[in-house]
Amino acid sequence: MNAFVSVLLDIVSTPAILVALIALVGLLLQKKNASDTVKGTLKTFVGFLVLTGGANVVVGSLEPFGDMFQQAFNVQGVVPNNEAIVSQALQEYGTTTALIMFFGMVANIAIARFTKFKHIFLTGHHTLYMAAMLAVIFTVAGFNGAALVVVGSLALGAIMSLSPFFLQKYMRTMTGNDGVGLGHFGGGGYWMAGAIGQALRGNKEKVTSTEDVNFPKGLAFLRDSTVAIAITMMVVYVIVALFAGPAWMSEKYPDAGNYVVYSLTLGATFAAGVFIILAGVRLILNEIVPAFKGISEKLVPNAIPALDCPIVFPFAPNAVLIGFLSSFVGGIISMPIMVLSGLPVVIPGVVPHFFCGATAGVFGNSRGGLRGAVVGSFAHGVAISFLPIALMPVLGSLGFANTTFSDFDFTIAGIYFGWLGNSFSQIGVVIGLAVIYLAMIAYSIVKKSPKAEAVAA
Numbered sequence: 001m002n003a004f005v006s007v008l009l010d011i012v013s014t015p016a017i018l019v020a021l022i023a024l025v026g027l028l029l030q031k032k033n034a035s036d037t038v039k040g041t042l043k044t045f046v047g048f049l050v051l052t053g054g055a056n057v058v059v060g061s062l063e064p065f066g067d068m069f070q071q072a073f074n075v076q077g078v079v080p081n082n083e084a085i086v087s088q089a090l091q092e093y094g095t096t097t098a099l100i101m102f103f104g105m106v107a108n109i110a111i112a113r114f115t116k117f118k119h120i121f122l123t124g125h126h127t128l129y130m131a132a133m134l135a136v137i138f139t140v141a142g143f144n145g146a147a148l149v150v151v152g153s154l155a156l157g158a159i160m161s162l163s164p165f166f167l168q169k170y171m172r173t174m175t176g177n178d179g180v181g182l183g184h185f186g187g188g189g190y191w192m193a194g195a196i197g198q199a200l201r202g203n204k205e206k207v208t209s210t211e212d213v214n215f216p217k218g219l220a221f222l223r224d225s226t227v228a229i230a231i232t233m234m235v236v237y238v239i240v241a242l243f244a245g246p247a248w249m250s251e252k253y254p255d256a257g258n259y260v261v262y263s264l265t266l267g268a269t270f271a272a273g274v275f276i277i278l279a280g281v282r283l284i285l286n287e288i289v290p291a292f293k294g295i296s297e298k299l300v301p302n303a304i305p306a307l308d309c310p311i312v313f314p315f316a317p318n319a320v321l322i323g324f325l326s327s328f329v330g331g332i333i334s335m336p337i338m339v340l341s342g343l344p345v346v347i348p349g350v351v352p353h354f355f356c357g358a359t360a361g362v363f364g365n366s367r368g369g370l371r372g373a374v375v376g377s378f379a380h381g382v383a384i385s386f387l388p389i390a391l392m393p394v395l396g397s398l399g400f401a402n403t404t405f406s407d408f409d410f411t412i413a414g415i416y417f418g419w420l421g422n423s424f425s426q427i428g429v430v431i432g433l434a435v436i437y438l439a440m441i442a443y444s445i446v447k448k449s450p451k452a453e454a455v456a457a
Contacts, residue, residue, distance in 0.1 A: 029294030056277030080406030107157025141421025183306030185382030197372025224241030234267030323361015330381025394418025
């Protein structure tokens with residue numbers, strides 16, 4: 001049993017394998033010939049490995065930046081990081097997490113099959129993280145055994161269906177159709193950024209997109225997003241390194257050589273990682289959407305694949321950088337407010353502020369152009385700074401760790417179910433979950449269109 005659970009956990013938490021298997025099923029259902037099936041499956045697999053490789057390059061360049069930033073500005077506190085908090089949770093809740101994850105995916109597919117919430121969530125590692133958090137919260141609320149797995153799976157399935165559903169109107173704006181959705185548990189923050197972008201746009205017919213910014217002729221090279229990202233990040237890294245000081249840099253990174261050259265290299269490495277991510281995304285989109293047609297036609301009518309957040313990066317590469325920097329500034333400005341308010345200090349995590357902030361920037365830009373990207377992602381940065389503070393009390397002993405969940409949907413779902421459990425015990429959680437499912441069923445009955453749509457146009 002333990003061996004089976006371990007293998008299952010490895011498969012469903014590895015995005016490249018999971019999505020390649022989904023592509024394989026879709027191609028087989030379409031009765032593609034062996035050549036097309038092998039090609040489509042392997043290119044999907046390779047595309048996700050390219051994307052993951054690019055993400056690892058970005059994370060590798062951001063990790064030193066986090067240490068440099070804390071040293072430069074002498075800040076200590078809680079660092080939101082999904083991987084860190086999940087690694088602690090899995091030590092005690094590993095088997096429960098695997099079971100919730102598996103049956104949560106089954107629930108997500110069932111919802112897509114029998115309701116008008118048509119997204120199938122394919123971001124395996126985020127599914128794992130949410131399953132781990134729900135295992136902790138529902139255990140703290142008093143659930144155990146089969147009841148814990150059932151409640152956790154139903155909650156996970158609902159979240160996997162709802163998060164991409166609310167974002168689809170923005171995805172439709174970017175892509176022009178419902179061929180792909182966003183499966184990433186920062187969805188509430190992205191929706192907020194898009195809504196802010198829409199509010200800033202007002203009734204204007206056209207806004208200036210981040211991709212249409214007019215540079216002087218002498219700066220025309222900045223229209224190349226790779227060049228713009230590289231220059232910006234190299235400047236940012238050098239400034240932070242100067243504040244951290246050459247003595248500390250030499251002691252912390254003794255093999256790095258000159259600290260200015262090292263900082264410049266880190267900035268350029270960041271840009272290289274983004275470039276690799278964009279290449280991987282293009283490869284995936286060319287394969288997974290056509291392959292998914294088989295599943296949509298045979299198993300789940302009008303199904304929409306919901307993929308990881310870098311899937312939107314190619315639609316506005318400049319907004320990626322603007323969103324990251326604006327979100328990070330929001331996190332920095334939040335820190336002195338926390339200190340003055342006597343709250344725990346949440347240190348801006350550069351990884352969530354990049355991946356989630358960049359995505360928020362793309363969503364803000366989709367409706368509000370440059371202003372939407374800046375203001376929307378800034379508001380997102382403030383939100384993911386304060387929301388983890390409200391999440392900590394419902395995580396039991398994990399709430400006292402020096403890290404916590406970072407992304408918007410984790411905090412909202414955790415606060416909601418944690419509050420129900422703390423205030424009304426297990427019956428409160430069951431009622432709260434029932435309300436969600438009844439609302440989904442009611443929407444599916446009332447809504448005429450079979451396609452997944454946002455609640456408001």
